[in-house]
Amino acid sequence: MNKTVNQKAWFFVIPVFVLVAFNAIIPLMTVVNYAFQETFGNNVFMWEGTRWFKQIMLSERFHASLGRQFLFTFIILFIQIPLGIAIALTMPKEGIGVPVCLVLMSMPLLIPWNVVGAMWNIFALPDIGFLGHSLNALGFDYNFTQQIGDAWFTTILMDVWHWTSLVVLLSYAGLRSIQPAYYQAAEIDGASRWAVFTKIELPKMKKVLTIAILLRFMDSFMIYTEPFVLTGGGPGNATAFLSIDLVKMALGQFDLGPAAAMSLIYFFIVLLVCWVFYTLMMRNEEKS
């Protein structure tokens, strides 16, 4: 087949290009601008080269918040993905239970981030919060504002409450798209429940699970509002994840250069992880 060559068609791309330029490229270039220069205000800039990048890459503070960030993301992925699949498997497949479950599952997803943070903050307060008070009444020494372990526990619990539904809904959609004949064939082949799960359900859910993992990775890696409202990054810096640390640096200390460099490094980490993950999943797909 011969393709028609028509370079004029590029003009149609202009509107999109202009829009993307305004909402992505120009703001990003501002950050790039700050990342390579030093400024004392009044629009006076001095060239600093890669100094801020070196400083961030060698900074222990950055290493610590990056470490916390990865730990947090892995923990919530490790809990939310299996839990989400498990809930999706137990959800009803027909009848009135379906809409009821779907609405209940969607509820946490519809609540604004800072409301979630505020809700959990009050919920977990050791003296008056239902969760905090109950735990203490049961004999646990629980105080998320002062104890590191409790702060992590509460933050993770909050994220699991807020976002497991997303995994549930995606998994449920994946499960519902499996033709009944697969289950019937498995029944006739004498497959165990476990074999049905590993040989039919998981492979058929692969695509939606890839999306679920990617979305949950990105969202949790960039999490800001909820832990900020809940713990403010504390106690100390115990729950200061990358975004929280970044905002502290940029707006709290007004270190615009290092903060800009950190933003770019942050951005590239997210990009890199997503790219590697997606490529691996897709390569697997091609093989089959």
Added chain:
Amino acid sequence: MAKVTLKDLSHSYLKTQSSDADWAIRGVDIDWNDGGAYALLGPSGCGKTTLLNIISGLITPTKGDILFDDKVVSGLNPVERNIAQIFQFPVIYDTMTVYDNLAFPLRNRKIPEEEIKAKVYEIAEMLELSSTLNNRASGLTADGKQKISLGRGLVRSDVNAIMFDEPLTVIDPHLKWILRSKLKELHQKINRTMIYVTHDQTEALTFADQVVVMHEGQIVQTGTPVDLFEKPKHTFVGYFIGSPGMNVLPCQIKGNDVIVNGKKIETHQQIKKNNFSKTEVGVRPEFISFSNEGIPVKVLSVSNTGRHKIVDTESETGKIKMIAKSNEDIPSGSAFLKFKKEYTFTYGDSWIIE
């Protein structure tokens, strides 16, 4: 291998049933002999897939019994019934190789690995899958995948029956023919009871020794392809099988005489009783010829198929199609039609009058 018997079987997907229409199948009584090749033929929605799923144990019938070799199996699950089923579209386990797919039913039954290997190689050979055994099953074409589904049914040497639920729906037309001959060949080789559900009369008539025709949840006729063609027991069988189907014309019965369009015609049967609310005469286009006297008609159109001509005519009480030889002269305008007596039947309330 087993004889499959259905006794007064009815099934409804509703909790309560008020009319006949609420039943997906009703009052089915049938014997499928051991080692027979059967086709279950009927239009979409006539209950044939329901019937198949009841035999395999995927659906529990509302009423009636299923017997394998005269033992009631109604309460058993598909594994205990030991049947194989091939579905409309290929069902394969994507992540497994062709070999693992074929071995899967045997592994689930904890059969020793050497035995599995021998069996899988044997079946792969039979289905011409040997060269692809180590490939991922998901990479195969639709007909290859359907062969795997079939193979999973064949590896178990003790299955009681193999059921096919319109297995060629997603297969390309030219491969359909090959796979169909393959099935026929397999049946002769392994000699197991096979039940083949389809809405395609060609598939049914070429595959089966015995064709079971279903209509609105009931079995209307069981017989060889020739029986169904030459002596349809129900007007539905008449026009569902054959191309074009049987002509069905309203008639009056006066004493022993059958009257169509005011003319007395001769039919195969002796009419002894007449207590029907609707009486009809059925005759296939193949058994009608032009004559000097008989049913007066107007010739409407002629289409030449190459092998023969299909003539559309109109009588006082409805259209009549007839088949003429391709070299035959077709009268234009008005003509008379004569029905061959041995192949002309009278139907009372759609059922043949015996």
